[in-house]
Amino acid sequence: MLSNLLRSEGHMGTTLRNVQPLAATSPIDIRFEDSRIASITESPTTPPPGDDVIDGGGKIVASGFFNTHTHLAMVLFRGLADDVPLQVWLEDHIWPIENKLRAEDVYWCTLLGLAEGIRGGTIGFADMYFHCDEIARAADEAGVRLLLSPGMAAPSMDEGGAAKLDATTHIVERWHGKANGRIRGALSPHALYTCGEDLWRATIERATHIDVPIHTHVSETRSEVEAWREQTGASPVAHLEQLGAFDVPFLAAHCVHVNEDDIAILADRGVHVAHCPKSNAKLGSGIAPLRAMLEAGVKVALGTDGAASNNRLDMIEEMRTAWILQRALHEDPMRPSADEILAMAATSARALFGLEEEALAVGSRADLILIDRGTLHATPAHDPLSTIVFAANALDVTDVLVNGNWVMRNRELRTIDVERVRFEVEGLLRRHGN
Amino acid sequence: MLSNLLRSEGHMGTTLRNVQPLAATSPIDIRFEDSRIASITESPTTPPPGDDVIDGGGKIVASGFFNTHTHLAMVLFRGLADDVPLQVWLEDHIWPIENKLRAEDVYWCTLLGLAEGIRGGTIGFADMYFHCDEIARAADEAGVRLLLSPGMAAPSMDEGGAAKLDATTHIVERWHGKANGRIRGALSPHALYTCGEDLWRATIERATHIDVPIHTHVSETRSEVEAWREQTGASPVAHLEQLGAFDVPFLAAHCVHVNEDDIAILADRGVHVAHCPKSNAKLGSGIAPLRAMLEAGVKVALGTDGAASNNRLDMIEEMRTAWILQRALHEDPMRPSADEILAMAATSARALFGLEEEALAVGSRADLILIDRGTLHATPAHDPLSTIVFAANALDVTDVLVNGNWVMRNRELRTIDVERVRFEVEGLLRRHGN
Numbered sequence: 001m002l003s004n005l006l007r008s009e010g011h012m013g014t015t016l017r018n019v020q021p022l023a024a025t026s027p028i029d030i031r032f033e034d035s036r037i038a039s040i041t042e043s044p045t046t047p048p049p050g051d052d053v054i055d056g057g058g059k060i061v062a063s064g065f066f067n068t069h070t071h072l073a074m075v076l077f078r079g080l081a082d083d084v085p086l087q088v089w090l091e092d093h094i095w096p097i098e099n100k101l102r103a104e105d106v107y108w109c110t111l112l113g114l115a116e117g118i119r120g121g122t123i124g125f126a127d128m129y130f131h132c133d134e135i136a137r138a139a140d141e142a143g144v145r146l147l148l149s150p151g152m153a154a155p156s157m158d159e160g161g162a163a164k165l166d167a168t169t170h171i172v173e174r175w176h177g178k179a180n181g182r183i184r185g186a187l188s189p190h191a192l193y194t195c196g197e198d199l200w201r202a203t204i205e206r207a208t209h210i211d212v213p214i215h216t217h218v219s220e221t222r223s224e225v226e227a228w229r230e231q232t233g234a235s236p237v238a239h240l241e242q243l244g245a246f247d248v249p250f251l252a253a254h255c256v257h258v259n260e261d262d263i264a265i266l267a268d269r270g271v272h273v274a275h276c277p278k279s280n281a282k283l284g285s286g287i288a289p290l291r292a293m294l295e296a297g298v299k300v301a302l303g304t305d306g307a308a309s310n311n312r313l314d315m316i317e318e319m320r321t322a323w324i325l326q327r328a329l330h331e332d333p334m335r336p337s338a339d340e341i342l343a344m345a346a347t348s349a350r351a352l353f354g355l356e357e358e359a360l361a362v363g364s365r366a367d368l369i370l371i372d373r374g375t376l377h378a379t380p381a382h383d384p385l386s387t388i389v390f391a392a393n394a395l396d397v398t399d400v401l402v403n404g405n406w407v408m409r410n411r412e413l414r415t416i417d418v419e420r421v422r423f424e425v426e427g428l429l430r431r432h433g434n
Numbered sequence: 435m436l437s438n439l440l441r442s443e444g445h446m447g448t449t450l451r452n453v454q455p456l457a458a459t460s461p462i463d464i465r466f467e468d469s470r471i472a473s474i475t476e477s478p479t480t481p482p483p484g485d486d487v488i489d490g491g492g493k494i495v496a497s498g499f500f501n502t503h504t505h506l507a508m509v510l511f512r513g514l515a516d517d518v519p520l521q522v523w524l525e526d527h528i529w530p531i532e533n534k535l536r537a538e539d540v541y542w543c544t545l546l547g548l549a550e551g552i553r554g555g556t557i558g559f560a561d562m563y564f565h566c567d568e569i570a571r572a573a574d575e576a577g578v579r580l581l582l583s584p585g586m587a588a589p590s591m592d593e594g595g596a597a598k599l600d601a602t603t604h605i606v607e608r609w610h611g612k613a614n615g616r617i618r619g620a621l622s623p624h625a626l627y628t629c630g631e632d633l634w635r636a637t638i639e640r641a642t643h644i645d646v647p648i649h650t651h652v653s654e655t656r657s658e659v660e661a662w663r664e665q666t667g668a669s670p671v672a673h674l675e676q677l678g679a680f681d682v683p684f685l686a687a688h689c690v691h692v693n694e695d696d697i698a699i700l701a702d703r704g705v706h707v708a709h710c711p712k713s714n715a716k717l718g719s720g721i722a723p724l725r726a727m728l729e730a731g732v733k734v735a736l737g738t739d740g741a742a743s744n745n746r747l748d749m750i751e752e753m754r755t756a757w758i759l760q761r762a763l764h765e766d767p768m769r770p771s772a773d774e775i776l777a778m779a780a781t782s783a784r785a786l787f788g789l790e791e792e793a794l795a796v797g798s799r800a801d802l803i804l805i806d807r808g809t810l811h812a813t814p815a816h817d818p819l820s821t822i823v824f825a826a827n828a829l830d831v832t833d834v835l836v837n838g839n840w841v842m843r844n845r846e847l848r849t850i851d852v853e854r855v856r857f858e859v860e861g862l863l864r865r866h867g868n
Contacts, residue, residue, distance in 0.1 A: 078814065277762070282761060285762075314811065325759065328719075380859060
């Protein structure tokens with residue numbers, strides 16, 4: 001009881017002992033106070049009296065993952081008609097259900113997506129969907145980081161655009177910075193080809209004014225890019241540049257069909273690209289020029305997209321897919337390296353989530369994951385980096401700490417009632433006749 | 435005690451109740467007696483008195499996987515220098531240890547590989563390595579199916595080829611058909627370019643004489659195929675055809691760089707291809723023309739290759755890699771379908787393991803796996819086939835039955851002492867200074 005009293009007054013911290021970092025050979029102890037890392041020292045240390053002490057058991061410690069483009073609530077459609085053409089899939093399977101989704105449905109489905117993500121070590125989600133107050137509420141309760149991205153589409157400002165921009169601005173302003181800074185907002189026109197130019201211009205102006213990023217789909221399919229070029233003479237990336245879209249922090253999902261000129265713009269303007277290799281593969285969109293983007297210095301991060309086109313929200317599997325596709329395509333066993341792949345999953349998009357400081361450093365937010373290296377499929381564990389990138393499963397993640405709070409301990413989720421979530425999602429499916 | 439007596443006299447069977455097949459909407463009960471399936475009936479049934487009754491709990495039931503090209507003992511090298519060129523990897527990392535491996539070392543490493551495979555639902559392994567008596571002993575004890583493939587290489591019959599062919603023939607004859615038919619043998623010249631033509635001719639003759647297949651590497655890298663064409667004017671596949679190699683059952687690993695003519699030969703001659711997409715990606719070998727092979731009717735199965743170039747022995751991940759690469763490459767969301775992918779993993783290579791009858795049919799060998807469909811990452815589970823191919827983890831496999839014996843129950847291996855295997859493999863690494 002005394003211990004609890006002291007804790008609530010903030011006098012104490014937590015010492016996480018005996019964890020294996022990626023870069024060093026010796027295990028370390030990490031101490032954090034409230035939401036920040038207070039010290040990182042070679043093991044063993046003597047924790048200050050009164051600290052909570054947690055034995056890491058030699059597990060790998062790493063920065064948690066950021067899923068930089070997803071539609072969490074679409075877990076509802078996981079495995080629903082995988083092998084059909086896009087139009088059939090949308091018209092016969094997705095839209096009939098999606099059109100009937102209530103705010104509360106999105107809340108439960110988002111929680112299910114968050115649960116899967118946390119289970120696999122994801123601590124931040126750039127989530128583009130609708131009923132966004134429910135999404136923010138779910139992320140707040142789940143204890144994770146969120147880039148809330150209320151999707152909008154309209155042919156022009158007059159035809160619904162102005163109202164939608166105002167509505168999404170209100171949502172973003174309501175949540176930006178909330179939950180101890182874990183929730184951030186972005187304006188999210190769906191794509192260049194689904195939002196009129198005046199809406200795009202107004203969105204850029206608004207994003208500048210309220211100081212939030214823009215998050216949108218860019219050059220996902222070959223046909224989309226070809227149609228846009230035919231119509232306007234410019235590539236989508238060049239067009240966005242001309243509009244001034246890259247004057248604000250910008251998160252461009254997909255960028256599958258970008259050419260050398262596009263890549264130069266993306267690099268030069270510091271655009272964040274959310275590379276979604278598995279969704280691009282499953283939907284037959286193609287293979288993004290990842291190596292060229294990395295070589296040009298583009299800030300590439302990874303995203304799963306929605307579970308309907310993946311079918312997982314698994315950042316380890318997304319890392320695996322990224323290196324498999326590039327090494328096979330370029331017939332090069334050396335690139336991308338494990339380092340490059342892990343950076344895309346864990347660190348390259350931190351700024352979009354309001355984290356300007358280095359990951360896993362003294363003074364930084366206490367965000368980390370622990371990974372079991374004693375599984376059969378990771379034995380022998382010659383090298384922790386190799387274990388994560390080339391051998392681990394999502395289920396090998398054992399503990400997840402976000403902003404100083406454990407959202408998973410010993411493979412048990414602590415912020416989400418998984419059985420309740422299942423119950424609600426199953427009820428929702430029954431209502432829709434599935 | 436009475437029950438045990440009756441069992442040993444073979445009067446009873448086992449009824450596995452309430453499992454979900456891929457093709458039907460209703461759960462089924464499967465009854466087996468000794469090593470064969472006695473009945474398959476819609477649930478619920480009344481098991482005969484005296485049967486062992488096991489509740490499948492609504493799990494997915496499917497045919498177990500066949501890993502048709504691997505080097506199990508190379509789990510020892512998992513994660514050892516992943517991002518270096520092939521020659522550096524071989525000369526600085528692999529060969530120095532491999533040259534010192536003793537027969538007993540290969541036994542323990544093979545068991546570690548088998549344990550990982552079983553854990554992920556693999557019931558049969560085409561394993562090409564050395565110290566093959568130890569490999570056969572490990573597979574016998576582990577209770578799995580094995581296509582024992584003692585690797586051999588020699589420039590000619592006079593320069594070691596004759597002796598090696600005799601030695602491997604003896605090993606193959608010693609084990610072929612043993613362990614209640616679970617172990618089969620194959621003659622395994624390493625490749626066209628590492629074995630002299632007279633050795634190849636003698637091997638084909640020997641395989642015909644002792645009635646076993648040939649298992650070898652074919653057209654794995656671009657440079658290998660180009661060099662062969664330059665030297666002989668023929669592709670490796672065309673050359674093998676001219677030698678008469680396809681007159682015996684033939685398992686060709688890789689076939690990455692095969693052209694239309696090669697594919698026509700492979701289809702026409704009923705050659706089994708072990709497609710190893712992840713290894714081919716990691717080593718930068720390229721992407722095999724899987725779609726063209728499937729369309730031509732080639733009998734394509736899946737293999738992981740060794741863990742050193744994968745880094746897993748995970749057939750679910752191998753399925754995932756196969757569809758990801760092909761859908762991305764061809765920009766086609768419909769092919770390969772989930773059905774085609776699962777057939778490559780589970781059924782297309784059964785004949786090589788001596789299983790001529792259909793999988794999961796009355797009268798067939800009782801080989802099956804159960805898969806948990808209640809995991810977070812498979813929820814909601816709209817469709818069992820989709821769950822396996824697009825969403826499942828290796829760790830979702832809960833039970834593995836081979837030839838009527840449970841080698842894994844409720845995620846616990848029953849034939850391999852995993853802690854002992856770890857202990858031995860770690861001791862082996864310490865001896866080699868790793």
